[in-house]
Amino acid sequence: MSVGIDEISFYTSGQYLDLKTLAQQQGIDPNKYYDGIGQEKMAMPSLDEDIVTLAANAALPIVERVGPDAIAALLFATETGIDQSKAAGVYVHRLLGLHSNSRVIELKQACYSATAAVQMACAMVARQPERPILVIASDVARYDLESPGEATQGCGAVAMLISANPRILEIAPEVGNHTEDVMDFWRPNYRSNALVDGKYSTKIYLKSLKRSWENYTELSGVTYDEIDYFCYHLPFGKMAQKAHSQLARVNRSGQTPEELERQIEPTLIYNRAIGNSYTASMYIGLCSLLENSTDDLTAKRIGFFSYGSGCVAEFFAGVVQPNYRSALHPQKHQKVLSERVELSHDEYLRLYHFANPTDGGEHPMPEETRGRFRLATISGHKREYIAR
């Protein structure tokens, strides 16, 4: 029996800031962002959107197809949690009408936790193959204004159904890990924006790639040239290019720059338009590869490098299944992206500066999102979500 991703669906907010607008404001060359970091736009959540609404909107097509009672558990990965105690997935459980006998857990380890959730879900399905698991990764990436990280913000959620005999990707059990106690990116409980030592974080990312790859190839016996495409964690597109060049160098691949580019370029398309979505970004990259590659990916092996600052990293691989295209949602995803509205710099600042009320009063949220689910009110310190 094989186990892996049976269906994948993502969602992002209905508005974005073009990085050329940010560059103009800063009086710098927009190519620093377009070429230098490989990003064009960053999605900004509206005031009635957060990780819960993004997540529920991402998962809706999957739940509509399989039915809410089919899902045994919801594993919710995020590093921008909205509550220190209650799992954000419990709100999503209600919005999607999941069965009260299904369980919900929130997982955290920076951008890595979606991969922990996928691996846990695979193990759970291996024990009970008739019980599929819904994994959702949802995040809002925020850095201080005028910090180097500002241009690498974004938001998005991805939902994946993990099942036996999956239609899209069989995930192999072998993984390679690297864990190290470092402070490259973190967010103390009293801050809403992440702190980051940017250049150091890129060095630790690359070190973790090398270490987890060495662990993976030793344990699995899979060699570099047996992998056809690579999905890297995508804090920004250029990071994947740096990572892939390094992995090719470590393995003395002798590939041309064009050959290296071909193995990652289709993974970058959606993220270039969304920005960083932390836990969701590598899996939105997978979606981008599956939906935008003009090659038939059947039987191709995809290597994944998942990185979570702090840090925990993992290399693993999966094989694309026959007829995978029939399980994808390319039109829906392209519609979500193409119908977005561009923000002016002032509108971006208005959204950026909104602070969640902390006085316990009644705070209705302006109706802005185009998604099915929205945060209607914060009242008595409670977040109240509704379906439209």
Ligand code: CAA
């Ligand atoms: N045209 C083309 N390229 C240009 C340019 C221009 N006019 N001007 C500058 N560039 C290039 C630079 O040469 C540089 O390229 P290289 O990296 O290839 O040398 C690139 O643009 C970036 O410019 P800077 O070196 O000036 O870097 P910066 O000060 O803008 O900071 C950053 C870049 C450190 C990544 C910053 O965006 C940041 O701190 N981001 C947040 C942290 C992050 O994403 N870290 C990634 C690893 S950690 C992780 O993965 C977890 C996570 O999700 C956060």
